[in-house]
Amino acid sequence: xxxxxxxxxxxxxxxxxxxxxxxxxxxxxxxxxxxxxxxxxxxxxxxxxxxxxxxxxxxxxxxxxxxxxxxxxxxxxxxxxxxxxxxxxxxxxxxxxxxxxxxxxxxxxxxxxxxxxxxxxxxxxxxxxxxxxxxxxxxxxxxxxxxxxxxxxxxxxxxxxxxxxxxxxxxxxxxxxxxxxxxxxxxxxxxxxxxxxxxxxxxxxxxxxxxxxxxxxxxxxxxxxxxxxxxxxxxxxxxxxxxxxxxxxxxxxxxxxxxxxxxxxxxxxxxxxxxxxxxxxxxx
Ligand SMILES: NC(=O)c1ccc[n+]([C@@H]2O[C@H](COP(=O)([O-])OP(=O)(O)OC[C@H]3O[C@@H](n4cnc5c(N)ncnc54)[C@H](OP(=O)(O)O)[C@@H]3O)[C@@H](O)[C@H]2O)c1
Numbered sequence: 001x002x003x004x005x006x007x008x009x010x011x012x013x014x015x016x017x018x019x020x021x022x023x024x025x026x027x028x029x030x031x032x033x034x035x036x037x038x039x040x041x042x043x044x045x046x047x048x049x050x051x052x053x054x055x056x057x058x059x060x061x062x063x064x065x066x067x068x069x070x071x072x073x074x075x076x077x078x079x080x081x082x083x084x085x086x087x088x089x090x091x092x093x094x095x096x097x098x099x100x101x102x103x104x105x106x107x108x109x110x111x112x113x114x115x116x117x118x119x120x121x122x123x124x125x126x127x128x129x130x131x132x133x134x135x136x137x138x139x140x141x142x143x144x145x146x147x148x149x150x151x152x153x154x155x156x157x158x159x160x161x162x163x164x165x166x167x168x169x170x171x172x173x174x175x176x177x178x179x180x181x182x183x184x185x186x187x188x189x190x191x192x193x194x195x196x197x198x199x200x201x202x203x204x205x206x207x208x209x210x211x212x213x214x215x216x217x218x219x220x221x222x223x224x225x226x227x228x229x230x231x232x233x234x235x236x237x238x239x240x241x242x243x244x245x246x247x248x249x250x251x252x253x254x255x256x257x258x259x260x261x262x263x264x265x266x267x268x269x270x271x272x273x274x275x276x277x278x279x280x281x282x283x284x
Contacts, residue, residue: 001198002053004095005030006038007060011156012100015187016057016194023195029053033060039077041085048093055198056090058083058099061130065104066251068126075125080132087140096142096203098194103149103182103210105131108255113183113214115261116206124252138206144197145206146190149260153187154283160184163222164284167229167238175244176219181257183210184221186279193262196269207268208260211276215259219243224277228284 003020007013008030020028029051036047038060048056061079062068068075083099090097104127105120122128137143152160166174193209216224222241229238266273 001025001055002027002029002051003055003057003198004028004047004051004053005057005059006036007058008032008035010059010061010063011151011153011158012187012190013059014155015153015191016059019188019191019195026195026198038086039082041082041089044086044089045092048089048095052093053095056086056095056097057194058086058097061100062126065124065126065254068129069124069252072125072129075129076132079126079129080136083133083136087136087143090140090142094142096144097137097140098144098146098197099133099137101134101145101147102127102130103147103258103260104255105134105147106255106258108257111257113259113261114208116208116264123255126252127255134206138204142203144202144204146194146197146265147206147208147260148185148190149210149258150182150184151187151190152184152279152283156187159218160221161283163225164229167222167226167241168236170239173240173242174222175242176217176222178217178219178243178245179256180254181215181217181259183215183259184276184279185210186274186276186282188282189274189279193265193269193271193273196271197265200269202268207265208262209265209273210260210262211279212262212273213275213277215257216276221276221280225280225284228280232284
């Protein structure tokens with residue numbers, strides 16, 4: 001099976017590159033932004049007609065939530081506008097497109113996990129641009145949208161991945177947010193989920209993929225990391241973790257509860273999706 005990857009140097013893209021060699025009969029052609037700009041429609045057509053892949057995994061996106069408020073045109077262009085060209089290129093090459101989206105398409109007013117049947121109502125520009133992109137992909141007959149949330153790995157450049165290092169090096173307590181409850185997702189599990197879709201011969205539809213366990217706050221995530229550090233090394237002295245309830249000043253509004261249910265994906269692929277606490281073992 002031939003797979004092309006865009007956004008290859010991003011947090012998800014790097015894990016796709018790392019895990020693809022372990023997939024039997026998968027041939028991956030990975031393209032960073034420098035090698036393939038997804039805003040360049042002709043370059044997309046040329047690339048896909050050259051490879052004629054079974055699947056294109058699009059991990060390229062405008063992902064800076066606060067910056068999207070300041071430059072909405074750029075966010076909409078990358079997260080939605082250019083996807084018309086991408087689906088057109090896929091159509092010409094007979095390729096199924098797997099596109100990643102976000103829990104931020106929801107407004108966060110529910111208190112039970114969001115399913116694929118729940119109505120999106122984004123509260124910020126990033127979420128609105130991602131929702132606009134979803135509609136373009138879902139209108140393509142071979143378009144798959146996989147919504148995910150709080151993706152982290154040992155190499156991620158985000159707060160979740162930074163917590164173990166902060167706890168080990170900081171002497172003062174680490175104050176961590178209790179406002180938002182989301183579903184942390186270990187990047188390797190997400191990528192295994194994307195690969196499971198290709199192996200299940202799925203070619204269209206909307207799916208949620210996160211780790212299971214009903215989600216948590218960043219505070220609960222940090223507490224669990226501290227607990228695991230101490231379990232692995234009872235002599236360790238990680239910093240205390242204390243709760244903090246704050247909004248990012250001047251930042252984009254964020255939905256407070258966006259736990260998603262990955263049940264549809266688990267049923268379809270037969271995957272046993274790990275609990276969010278399991279991924280933590282891989283980053284401490
Ligand atoms: N990470 C999360 O917590 C999370 C949560 C929910 C949904 N998602 C979704 O998952 C997907 C992947 O996210 P991620 O965490 O891997 O994001 P990321 O680390 O920000 O990576 C995005 C990648 O897109 C590339 N890119 C930007 N503009 C491009 C262009 N014009 N052409 C080609 N590539 C371009 C960037 O290139 P440079 O490296 O050159 O900047 C970067 O490598 C996104 O669709 C995101 O919305 C992520």
